Amino acid sequence: DKDTAIAVEHIVLAAAAKGLGTCWIGSFNEQKVRELVGAPEHLQVVALLALGYPAEEPPPRPRKPLTEIAFIEKYGQPFAPPADPRKDRCKS
Amino acid sequence: DKDTAIAVEHIVLAAAAKGLGTCWIGSFNEQKVRELVGAPEHLQVVALLALGYPAEEPPPRPRKPLTEIAFIEKYGQPFAPPADPRKDRCKS
Ligand SMILES: Cc1cc2nc3c(=O)[nH]c(=O)nc-3n(C[C@H](O)[C@H](O)[C@H](O)COP(=O)(O)O)c2cc1C
Ligand SMILES: Cc1cc2nc3c(=O)[nH]c(=O)nc-3n(C[C@H](O)[C@H](O)[C@H](O)COP(=O)(O)O)c2cc1C
Numbered sequence: 001d002k003d004t005a006i007a008v009e010h011i012v013l014a015a016a017a018k019g020l021g022t023c024w025i026g027s028f029n030e031q032k033v034r035e036l037v038g039a040p041e042h043l044q045v046v047a048l049l050a051l052g053y054p055a056e057e058p059p060p061r062p063r064k065p066l067t068e069i070a071f072i073e074k075y076g077q078p079f080a081p082p083a084d085p086r087k088d089r090c091k092s
Numbered sequence: 093d094k095d096t097a098i099a100v101e102h103i104v105l106a107a108a109a110k111g112l113g114t115c116w117i118g119s120f121n122e123q124k125v126r127e128l129v130g131a132p133e134h135l136q137v138v139a140l141l142a143l144g145y146p147a148e149e150p151p152p153r154p155r156k157p158l159t160e161i162a163f164i165e166k167y168g169q170p171f172a173p174p175a176d177p178r179k180d181r182c183k184s
Contacts (some may be wrong), residue, residue: 005097
């Protein structure tokens with residue numbers, strides 16, 4: 001699953017670089033898809049990817065702040081990037 | 093797993109864009125990692141990612157040809173990109 005997700009996401013980003021939009025689809029009837037494309041039973045269908053020229057350019061959706069999703073040293077200890085990275089590097 | 097793999101791979105690519113090398117690590121003692129970072133039991137540790145400035149720049153590893161891994165319409169029918177895409181588009 002992870003290997004495939006990595007490969008699919010590279011397709012997503014390569015498509016985006018060419019102005020194409022995609023939509024990850026993880027919820028589908030695996031047996032039906034297998035029949036449709038004639039894939040053998042021993043293969044697992046991990047994902048479908050819709051691909052096309054986007055009709056709209058929606059603004060980026062809100063994201064959680066980094067301090068809420070990134071921790072430093074210990075789980076729960078919010079990671080805050082140094083305000084000025086150069087300052088941080090010259091502590092000696 | 094897929095959501096996390098996507099997020100981690102974006103970190104991999106962002107790191108690469110800054111000249112940093114990474115190594116996906118999927119094989120580890122989950123309980124030990126959880127203890128080390130103090131993560132609660134209800135969270136699954138999906139991956140570790142080693143990050144650093146690369147000491148070497150190995151040449152790209154050999155890749156399977158596209159015709160071996162990409163099929164068109166049906167599983168097993170090798171996808172060969174058209175030699176001249178413009179020709180292909182002007183069939184009318
Ligand atoms: C692993 C994965 C599976 C998804 N499966 C579906 C799906 O079955 N149907 C669907 O409409 N969208 C699916 N999506 C798309 C999401 O609903 C969402 O539109 C997309 O991740 C973009 O949202 P974001 O801008 O908040 O990242 C999936 C996304 C991911 C990452
Ligand atoms: C999901 C995943 C898990 C991995 N787990 C490990 C690991 O546990 N230990 C390790 O040394 N490398 C691990 N790797 C790294 C691979 O062994 C390999 O070095 C990397 O994918 C680059 O190889 P490539 O150039 O052929 O793509 C993992 C890679 C992926 C994608």
